Amino acid sequence: xxxxxxxxxxxxxxxxxxxxxxxxxxxxxxxxxxxxxxxxxxxxxxxxxxxxxxxxxxxxxxxxxxxxxxxxxxxxxxxxxxxxxxxxxxxxxxxxxxxxxxxxxxxxxxxxxxxxxxxxxxxxxxxxxxxxxxxxxxxxxxxxxxxxxxx
Numbered sequence: 001x002x003x004x005x006x007x008x009x010x011x012x013x014x015x016x017x018x019x020x021x022x023x024x025x026x027x028x029x030x031x032x033x034x035x036x037x038x039x040x041x042x043x044x045x046x047x048x049x050x051x052x053x054x055x056x057x058x059x060x061x062x063x064x065x066x067x068x069x070x071x072x073x074x075x076x077x078x079x080x081x082x083x084x085x086x087x088x089x090x091x092x093x094x095x096x097x098x099x100x101x102x103x104x105x106x107x108x109x110x111x112x113x114x115x116x117x118x119x120x121x122x123x124x125x126x127x128x129x130x131x132x133x134x135x136x137x138x139x140x141x142x143x144x145x146x147x148x149x150x151x
Contacts, residue, residue, distance in 0.1 A: 029071070029138045029140065029145050029147065032077075032078060033078055034078045034079050036078075036136050037075070037078065037079070037134055037136075037149055038050070038052070038053065043090060043093045046090050046096045046099075047095065047099060050096065050100055050102075050103055050134075051099070053103055053135050054102065054103055054106060056135065056136075056137040057106055057107055057110055057135055057137065058106065058110070060110050060112055060118075061112075063112060063144050064112070064113055064114065065112035065113055065144045065146060066113070066143070067113060067116070067121060069143065069144065069145040070118065070121050070145075070148065071145070071146070071148070072122070072125055073147050073149050073150070074149075074151075075133070075149060087133070091133060100132075100134075103132070103134075103135070104129045107119065107129060107132060107135065108122070108129045112144075112146075118146070118148070122148065127150050131150040131151050132148055132150050133149050133151055134148075134149040135147065135148050135149065
């Protein structure tokens with residue numbers, strides 16, 4: 001039986017590998033789909049996904065990300081009602097909820113464009129950081145792009 005640490009590291013490695021594939025990443029960034037949303041089918045998968053997202057967001061700090069490369073995706077635009085119910089049920093887990101709160105706190109303070117923070121971009125688009133449930137960072141030909149998933 002694998003230890004929790006090795007399972008989490010395997011999941012994070014798989015997530016990072018998936019995020020590094022630029023050919024599909026470009027299509028995915030341009031036309032976000034439910035496959036871009038991290039796996040929130042169960043709590044364990046959600047915890048691994050949030051850990052990977054935190055790492056990706058922290059790596060963005062002091063990177064210059066063009067404002068046009070930050071895209072907000074609403075869950076209702078890519079998921080059906082039953083899928084949203086599954087995500088909501090999973091997000092009700094206390095530990096996962098705390099991890100997402102951590103992601104939200106980090107996200108609002110990450111400097112991506114010479115003093116401009118992701119939280120500022122969200123505010124400018126009338127999105128409250130507390131509505132953010134996931135992020136996905138793309139590196140497309142050396143250009144960082146970010147999908148922000150909100151409820």
